[in-house]
Amino acid sequence: MRLFDTGAHPCGYWPDRTARDLVLDPRDPRLAQLYPLALSWGFRRSGDIVYRPHCAGCRACIAVRVPVNEFAPNRSQRRCLRRNADVEMRVVAAIRTDEQLALYQRYLAARHPGGGMDDHGASEYDQFLVGAWASGRFLEFRSHGQLLAVAVTDRADNALSAVYTFYDPDQVSRGLGTLAVLHQIEWARREGLDYLYLGYWIEGHRKMDYKRRFRPLEAFTGREWRRMESGEDA
Incomplete structure (x- = not known):
């Protein structure tokens, strides 16, 4: 299973902050099978993307x-x-x-x-x-x-x-x-x-x-x- 770092992007919760996410490889054909396990690891789905916040110096988002x-x-x-x-x-x-x-x-x-x-x-x-x-x-x-x-x-x-x-x-x-x-x-x-x-x-x-x-x-x-x-x- 491969994970990618999205790099910095505007935070969706605090407008004065930037955010980063860990994302499961969206091209992995096993995403549907991996998804239940990813939920138990604190990940979430948005469209076809399974992600978890991974911000430097911030751990505010708690699953x-x-x-x-x-x-x-x-x-x-x-x-x-x-x-x-x-x-x-x-x-x-x-x-x-x-x-x-x-x-x-x-x-x-x-x-x-x-x-x-x-x-x-x-x-x-x-x-x-x-x-x-x-x-x-x-x-x-x-x-x-x-x-x-x-x-x-x-x-x-x-x-x-x-x-x-x-x-x-x-x-x-x-x-x-x-x-x-x-x-x-x-x-x-x-x-x-x-x-x-x-x-x-x-x-x-x-x-x-x-x-x-x-x-x-x-x-x-x-x-x-x-x-x-x-x-x-x-």
Whole structure:
């Protein structure tokens, strides 16, 4: 297995920093088979690229996962479930639809303006969210037929991996990001899997704080997975 260093590029989390990644050889025909092992090593998928942050002098990005059989929703998460009692969930093939693309573009325009993804169209959607080799699925959330959110989710040997979630920016009060994780946890548990991988958590980063609320939570140290300390219930 070959690994490549991407060299320095703008950090996607801190605008005043640069970042580097380790990337599995994207031409390796075994990527689909190597992917579950890579997840256990703290890697993540973006399109057809399997990567892990590897920044000089910075270890802020910490891979985290939820042991789904030990998880129990806290008060806030139970309120989220009740608030979305009208929402129906359905797992569908990872195939782009015009409806999904329109929601994705609205989400990017509202949540990530000027972030370099504003002009994403059908080809960028497929490249980023579908990929050529991944065993992904789309978890759709609907209320009275209206598409509210899509959670792009990969299936590995013993886990699911939350790749990306986008939702209706006019429905922020529903907490659709939290709802997606709760149902991915339940999906993994129903399938007899052990973990839901949540990507990277960064201490002190506003957009990453929500991941600490799913407990218990395990963090990858670079050598092993360890249980993170619990915060206060909310």
